[in-house]
Amino acid sequence: MSAINTQGEMLTERQDASSAKKWELILYPLTALGGNCFMLLMMIVSFYAAGIVGLGTVIASFIITGSRVLDGFLDPFMGYLVDKTNGKLGKVKLFLLLGFVVMSISTALIYYTAYLVPDEMRTVYFMGLYALYIIGYTLYVIAARSGYAILTKDPKQRPIFGAAEAIYMSFFAAGGAIYLSSYLAPKYGGFSDPGLFQEFTLVVIAVAGTCMAIGLFVIWPKDRIENYGDGNPVIIKFKDMWPILKGNRPLQMFIVAAATDKLSMQIQGNQVINVMLFGIIMGNFALLGTVTSIAIIPNILLIVFGMRYASKVGLKKGLVATTWLAIFATTLLVVVLWLGDPTQIAFNDWGFMTIAFLVLFLIAGAARSLATAYVVPMIPEIIDYEAYRSKRFTPGIVTSLYTFVDKLVSSLAQTVIGLVLAMIGFRAAFPDLDTPYSETLFWVTMFLAFGVLIIGWIATLIAMKFYKLDKAKMDEIAEVLEARRQENMDAG
Template sequence: MDKKGARRLAKESRALELAEREKNFNRAKLWQLIFFPAGGFSQGVFMGLMMLVSYYAAGIVGLGTVVASFVITGTRVFDSITDPLVGLVLDKTKGKYGKVRPFLLAGFVLMSISTLLMFFTAHLAPEGIKLVYFIVLYLIYIVGYTCTGVANLSGQAVLTNDPQQRPILGGFQTTYTTVYFAFFGMYLSLYLVPKHQGFNNVSLFHEFVITTVLLAGILVILGIIAVWSKDRAENFGTGEVNRTKFKDMWKILKGNRPLQLFVLAAASDKLALQTQSNQIIPVLLYGIIIGNYAMHGQMAMPSLVINLIMIFFGIRYAMKFGTRKGYISAVWGCIITYSLLFFLLWLGDPSQIGFDNLGFMTIAFVILILAGPAFILLSSGLTFPMIPDIVDYETNRTGRFVPGVISATYTFIDKLVSSLSQTIVGLVLAAIGFRVAFPDVDTPYSDSLFWAAMFLNIGIVIIGWVISLLVMKFYPLTKDKMVEIQAELTKKREDNKVS
C-alpha cells in the first residue's frame, strides 16, 4: 500500500473510532472544551487579585501582618464550610437554567461586589469597625468563590463523560492559568508596582480590582455559553432522582475509595502550592535573595512558552495513558526540578543570577525555574479530570449523580487544610522578626530570609509531592477502569429509559 492509501486508511479508521465514541459517550464540541474552563478560571482571576490581599490588609487597612494572616486563615476555614452547603444546593437544583449556569453567574456577582467594596472602602472604615467590615466583605467574597468553584468542577461531569476528553478540560484550564499568571507577573512587577511605587499605595489595588472584574466577567460569559446546551437533566447521571442530604456527604466519603485517596493527595499538594504561590515568595526569591525583582517579570514570557509546551505534550500523554499516570509523571518532574533548584541556590551564589551575567548560575537557574513551574501546572491541571471521574464512579456505585457533593466534599477538606497556608507564611516570617510588616523588595538580605524562602518555596512543596506519590499508588481509576464504568453507566441509562 502506498503512502496516500495508508493516510486514507488511517483517516477512515479515526473517523470510525470517533463515530463509535460519539455513540458511546456524551461528548462535547471542541469549542465547548475551550470555553467552559474559561468560565471556571474566572475564579483564578479573582484569586490573583486576592494573592495581594495580605499587603492591603496589613499595610493599608492597618491590621498588621500576624492579625492579617490569622484573619485570612479564619475566613478560609469559613470557606471550607460553605462548600458542602453550595454543593447540596447545586445537586438539588433542577430549574430551566440547569445546575451549573446559575452558580457560575452568582459566583461572579458576589466576588465582584465584595472585592470592589473591599479595596475601595475597607481602609476608609472607622477604626472601631474596620476589622469587622473587612472580615464581612471577605466572607461574601468566599461565598462567591465557592459558587464558581463547585460549578466549575460539577460542570465538567455534565459537559463530557469521555475519558479521552476530560484531560483536555484540565489542559485548557491549566493553559488559562499559565497565560494569565505569566502576564500577571509582568503586569504586577513591570507596570503596577513601578506606576504606584510599591504595594503600600491604595491606587494599585483600585486599578487591579477594576481590571479583575472586567476580565472575569468576559470569562464567565464564555463558560455559561459553553455549558448551555449540556446543562440539562439528560446529562445528569443515570436519569434517576437524587435525594442527597447533608449527612450523605460522610457516607459518600466513607464509601468512595478513589475520593479518599484523591482528597489526601490533592489537599497535601494544595497546602504546599498555596503557601508557595503567596505573592511574598517571589519578593523573597527575586527581590531579596537574587536582588533583582524585575527578573520575576522578565521570566514571564519564557515561562509562558515552556508551560504551554509542557501542557500540550503532558495532556496528550494523559489522553493516551490516563490521567493517573500523567499526574504521577508530572509530580516526579516537580520533585526532581525543585530539588535541583534548592541545591543550586544553597551551594551556589544567587547574587550571580541575572540576564546581564549569563554564567552557570543564571543558565541553571533559568532552566530549573522554567521547568519546575511547568511541571506544577501540568500536575495541577491533571487533578481537574479526576473529579468528574470520581463523580461517575459514585454514580455507578450507588446510582446517585452528585457532582456538587463530590466537588464540595473534596473542596471542604482541601480548603480546611490549605487554609493554613497564609498562617504558615505569617508565622515563618514573624519567627525571623517580621511581625509588623512583610519583607519588601528593599529589605536587606539575611541568612534567616534565605532559609525562610527555601522552606516556603521548595521544602514544603516537596513534602506535599512525596505524599501524593505514595497515595497515587493505590488510586484505582485508570483509563481502562473509566471506560468500563462509562459502559456500565450507559447500560443503566438505557435501562432507566425503558422502565
C-alpha cells in the first residue's frame, strides 16, 4: 500500500509540474499587467521631458531612444543572469521584486525631481534616471515571461494565460485612457503641470505593486529546478546565446513578427498620436476614453473566441487569421476618415461617420489586442522548442534575445514620432489639444496611427510563412519533454 501511495504521489507531482490549475493560469498574467502600468506611465514622458523639464522634442526623443538602445544591449546579460540563477529564490521571484523596486524608484525620481535640478544638469540627470527605469523594466519583463514557461508545459493550457493577459490589458487600456483623458488632463489643464505626472506615478506604483505580489504568490511554489524544462538543469554559458539564436528558426521568425508589430504599436499607442487623432482631427479628446471603454466588450469576445480557436488549430494559424482581419479593418478605417468628416464622430450624432468609425475602430482594435495576446503563449513555445532541440532550458536567454531585438526596433518609436513631427514644424513642443487642424497633420496622423500598423502586420504574415511550430509540432514537443522529465525524476 505504501508503494502504491508513493507512486500516486509521484504521478501527482509530475502532473502538477507539467500543467497548472486554471486559477493559476488566470491570475499569473496580472504580473505582466504590473509592467504595463509603468509602460503606460512612461508613454507620456515625452510631454514631461519636452515641456516641463525643457529638453525640447528632438533632444527628449533621442534621449528616450538612446536609453532603450543601451538597455537592449544589456538584455542578453540579464537573460543570462536569470538562467544562471537556480537558488532558493528560483529564476523568477527575485527578479520580479528587484525589477519592480528599480522601476518605482526611477519613475518617482523622474517625475518628482527632474524639473527641479539646475538647467545644466537636467539632460544628464533625466538620461540616467530613464536608463535606470529601462533596466528595471527589463529585469521585470524577463522574469515575468520566464514564469510562463515554468507555470505550464501543456500547449492547450497556454492560450488561457494569453487570453487572460489580453483581457486584463483591455480593461487596463480602457481604465488608463479614461483616467488620463477624462480625469487627470482636465484636472491639471493638459500635460503642462508636474502634478499630473506625479499623481499618475503614485497610482501606477500602487497598482503595479499589487499585480506583482499576486504573480509572486502564484509562481512561488513552482519556481524550482525540477520544473525547469525536462527537470535536468544544464550549465548555461554566455557564449551559448549565438548558437541558440542561429539554430532556432522559430525564434528568428517570432522576433521579426513581434518586433515589427511592437514598433508600430508603440508609435500608434503614444499619447501624442492619441492627442492628434482624437483631440485635433476629431476635436474631442475625451472621446478617446469613451471609445476605449466601449472596446472592452468586443476585445474580450474576440480574444476568447480567438484563443479557443488557437487551442484547436495552434497559435500560428490563429495569429495569421487575426492579422488578416486587422489589416482589412484598419485599411477601411483610414478610407472612412479620409473620405468623411471626422468632426462628425460623436455619440450625440449617430450618423454614418460615427457608426462606421466605431465599428471599424472596435474591430481593428480587437484584432490588434488578439494579435498581441498570441505573443504571450508563443514565447513559452519557443522556450520548449529550444529545450526539445538542444536539451537546454533557457527562458531568460530566449526571452532576452527577443527583447534585445524588440527594444532595438521599438526604441525607434519615439524618434520616428519626434522626427516626423519636426519635419512638419513641431520642433519645440509636440501637438497639444489647442493645436489647429491642417491637411498635413491629418495625413501624418493617418500614417503614425494606422499606416505603421499595416506595415508591421505585413511583416508578421511574411515571418509566419517560415515559423514551423504548428499544433502538431507542439504536441510532439510536449510529449518528448514530459517523457524526458519523467526519466530524469525516476533517475533521481
